Amino acid sequence: MGKTLAEKVWDEHVVRSTPGEPDLLYIDLHLIHEVTSPQAFDGLRLAGRQVRRPDLTLATEDHNVPTIDWDKPIADPVSKTQVDTLRRNAEEFGVRLHPLGDVEQGIVHVVGPQLGLTQPGMTIVCGDSHTSTHGAFGSIAFGIGTSEVEHVLATQTLPQAKPKTMAVTVNGSLPAGVTSKDLILYLIAQTGTGGGQGFIVEYRGQAIEELSMEGRMTVCNMSIEWGAKAGLIAPDQTTFDYIEGKPEAPKGADWDAAVAHWKTLVTDADAHFDKEIVIEAADVTPFVTWGTNPGQGVPLGANVPSPEDFEEATDKVATEKALEYMGLQAGTPMREIKVDTVFVGSCTNGRIEDLRLAAEIIKGHKVADGTRFLVVPGSVRVRNQAIEEGLDKVFVEAGAEWRGAGCSMCLGMNPDTLAPQERSASTSNRNFEGRQGKGGRTHLVSVPVATATAVRGTLSSPADLVPATV
């Protein structure tokens, strides 16, 4: 019997396999940031151990760095300690670091792909759950905890039980104006936040093949939000074209050898998935969340649901709690929900295509009175590219705040946070209670919805905008 893509990549990385024990997997790339690494390096030091492969390790600063005044000392003392600790550790253990101010600094999951370090058929780990982003290239990529970070630093391997495999097939093309973010929010709403638990999910089908690499990254990024261990997409010409010429991409004969191998990384026709889900791309519309987990979403054109809409008692309670936290009335049209802050950024939607799309939509419009629009590029490279294309001017002219690179309001560890009860429309990936700041209320949205919302001040899609006069 044939193998699935995930099984092929897995099998290529097994260092040691013994019945009754997890496989020992070799790790091709280990990404590191300031928040989940200090204790790992501390552990190495305590045990007198070294980093086995500094040349397969890359560090950057992203989670708690400020997005304004980044050339000044970091004001928050604890954030400063973490960043300083990372810098010391990188130096002591010989790890390549892209610190604040460096042209390659940014969110780990934006930096890996743009450097060309993320390639098909790899195993990639990072102490951050959205490592699944890199699966867009046909890699097995997943988040790990700090003890595992220490394990990979010391051994370049990780003991892992082989997950089950699932296929999500998306038939047909996404309708115009619908993005991959809407697709993944729709999928999570269908399956629930636990629907992918225990699986490596392969996204396939026409709609997936038609996505750009950045769109694919958005889908894989949110795999973890429906519980999957990892998400991946078979590499194809779109993938190869994206990687070719990137700083760390293979060159010359190496390139040919790499591509020849990458082309074998597809699920065999006779392979078996443990589970399969099929969805029709035509059913997907602009999708937004109303609750406090990413599965609590509805089409933008729908109303806030009522606890009565659910059959299970736990769902009724969860809905009631979520509505209370979110300050929403059941039955309110989603489009009438007023938003205080709009955030475009994060490893879900902070890449250049996202910024281009946002700029295209807001051009000639103004941010609504009483609404704050934060545009945060995922990396310095993305930022510079946007400036080169004049996107920064479009944002500033519209009244948006144009920031430096980092995770920013995705998780509210840096100064970019929501105030209690403040409501956001956010292109990030989590709407948990307090995620963007204590008491903050988050609606997860796509880039077009975020941008149109910034203009109208209420949840909107570009179709709701009066055409700009430019």
Added chain:
Amino acid sequence: MEKFTTHTGVGVPLRRGNVDTDQIIPAVYLKRVTRTGFEDGLFAAWRNDPDFVLNNAAYSSGSVLVAGPDFGTGSSREHAVWALQNYGFKVVLSSRFADIFRGNSGKAGLVAGQIDEKVVERLWVYLEDNPGGQITVDLESKTVTTPGGEVEDSFDIDDYTRWRLLEGLDDIGITLGHEADIASYESGRPSWKPVTQHA
């Protein structure tokens, strides 16, 4: 890592499902560079509520947490495990754990035992009827019991994690025992695989 064979301690009924890692320890508490001191962030938002279970003196010294389904969903932050351990928890029982949380627990030495939803309910009832009541968790026999035998049932934990916890074995040490396998794997890796440093 200390060996874990059996533990008896005060049980804490946490009547909530889907306890995500942002509830266990909000991100603002993650800014430490040590492995200790995270107890102050444990369930930080809920601890402002006087009715929250850990604010009840009978349960505040708890070491066995009994939680609803889907415990530990959300982020990979291991601080969630440390916060529970720093507070004094040795065991978490739930009918369903998020994968990363379960993995992190095993590595740090926190027992994450999976029990049937009905057993969770019975433990909740027992602990609510007997505030400060104890639970014994025996890793050898994979059983949870209350002193009077009100609840007596088994829990699930994967064999490998159980073995490591029983032996108190450090994961990295085990892997480094297979150094020769790692070196031999490395010698066969294709030369075009990317590196972050160039000689």
